[in-house]
Amino acid sequence: MDPEFNILAIILLIALLALWNLDFISALLNLKNLRPELPPEFRDTFDEDKYAKSQEYTRAGTKFEILTSLASLTVLLVFWFIGGFGGLDGAARSLGGSILAIGLTYITALAALNYLFQLPFSLYETFVLEERFGFNKTTFKTFVLDQVKTVLLMAIIGLPLVAGILWIFQNVENAWLWAWIAFTAFTLALTYLAPSVILPLFNKFEPMEDGELKQAIQRMAEKCQFPLTEISIMDGSKRSAKSNAFFTGFGKRKKIALYDNLVEQQTTEELVAVLAHEIGHFKKKHIVQRIVLSIVQTGIIFFLLGLATDPHGAFARMLFDAFGVGPISYHVGFVLFFIVFKPVSRILGIAMNAWSRKHEFEADAYAADAQETPDHLVSALKKLSADNLSNLTPHPLPVFLDYSHPPVLQRIHALRQR
Numbered sequence: 001m002d003p004e005f006n007i008l009a010i011i012l013l014i015a016l017l018a019l020w021n022l023d024f025i026s027a028l029l030n031l032k033n034l035r036p037e038l039p040p041e042f043r044d045t046f047d048e049d050k051y052a053k054s055q056e057y058t059r060a061g062t063k064f065e066i067l068t069s070l071a072s073l074t075v076l077l078v079f080w081f082i083g084g085f086g087g088l089d090g091a092a093r094s095l096g097g098s099i100l101a102i103g104l105t106y107i108t109a110l111a112a113l114n115y116l117f118q119l120p121f122s123l124y125e126t127f128v129l130e131e132r133f134g135f136n137k138t139t140f141k142t143f144v145l146d147q148v149k150t151v152l153l154m155a156i157i158g159l160p161l162v163a164g165i166l167w168i169f170q171n172v173e174n175a176w177l178w179a180w181i182a183f184t185a186f187t188l189a190l191t192y193l194a195p196s197v198i199l200p201l202f203n204k205f206e207p208m209e210d211g212e213l214k215q216a217i218q219r220m221a222e223k224c225q226f227p228l229t230e231i232s233i234m235d236g237s238k239r240s241a242k243s244n245a246f247f248t249g250f251g252k253r254k255k256i257a258l259y260d261n262l263v264e265q266q267t268t269e270e271l272v273a274v275l276a277h278e279i280g281h282f283k284k285k286h287i288v289q290r291i292v293l294s295i296v297q298t299g300i301i302f303f304l305l306g307l308a309t310d311p312h313g314a315f316a317r318m319l320f321d322a323f324g325v326g327p328i329s330y331h332v333g334f335v336l337f338f339i340v341f342k343p344v345s346r347i348l349g350i351a352m353n354a355w356s357r358k359h360e361f362e363a364d365a366y367a368a369d370a371q372e373t374p375d376h377l378v379s380a381l382k383k384l385s386a387d388n389l390s391n392l393t394p395h396p397l398p399v400f401l402d403y404s405h406p407p408v409l410q411r412i413h414a415l416r417q418r
Helices: 007-032 049-080 084-092 101-133 140-171 177-197 212-223 260-265 268-283 286-308 314-322 328-373 374-388 396-402 406-416
Strands: 205-207 228-234 245-246 254-259
Touching: 007 177, 007 396, 049 084, 049 101, 084 101, 084 328, 101 212, 101 245, 101 328, 140 177, 140 406, 177 286, 205 268, 212 228, 212 268, 212 328, 228 260, 228 374, 254 260, 254 268, 260 268, 260 374, 268 328, 268 374, 286 314, 286 328, 314 328, 328 374, 328 396, 328 406, 374 406
Parallel strands: 228 254
Antiparallel strands: 205 228, 245 254
């Protein structure tokens, strides 16, 4: 069955092309906005060579992103136009088995095809692009092991989740509601277990030794009435020269993990400032707000998913006809729905990024108040920008579309004004 270019197909095609062109224009404006003059604020952390290198890194990364997005869109459109979604469904059905087994075969096959498509880009990014600018520390052995672990985790965790949701839609009334509840419970449990079960599969976490830094972090946690129960050093330098830090944990059991190279690059006061910023997210209830909003969004998505896969619904028939798929089924409907939902998700992402940027300003302000000075956080941000070769002068359009954090100069100016 060939795809039918009905009104839904035409709207989707226009939306996908419009979004790609918007991102392309955004990328070009970002490149055009690069300034040869080093901003005065960074003269103590960037020299001229490093600043030129950061701009070259931005150019190379932007060109790579354009190429990968163009390749992804092209493959999607070609697979759509040749009737790939319907053809793969027919192949899965020809193998026989229950409708659940057919659905798992279909989704697994699509996931495998997507993984194989993405793999060359991942190899290039790691061993060519990141290597060129001195960031890559990943050996080929580590890369292969990471891929194997990722695939196994997808099989062990992803397949049961997909099977459970398919079974609910195939057998339970008000399936969208029960699928939403099951998915929410599953993701919350996974978030809770990830720091102790999944993350150690990829990195080593060593307890921070007693000393000045640990004591300073504990004092800040106590000052902020933050229940910090564990401080770990993660071997982030095993894969990249870039540095970071993150919090995990629910309730009264909070943990912080610092990249080993971050500890090497930052002073005690700067690391405490980074900690205070993350504490600010918790104290301002940002984490709870994001979790609640994510749960609500997921509920809306599952509700719409139920409408899009209703065997007796007019929208489902139009959707399947647009992609050249004959029999209406939940497994194909899930895939097609998320393709159709992609433009909507992109628009929602813009709003979420704006909200996230607001949260970052608030967490910065909390950290400055907690340390009674913005200087340490400013210094930490400047060092992170230099070490990660960040773009110091992004164009407002990509910031509006894609940035979950404000540009570093905006953050520093906001801190300086306190």
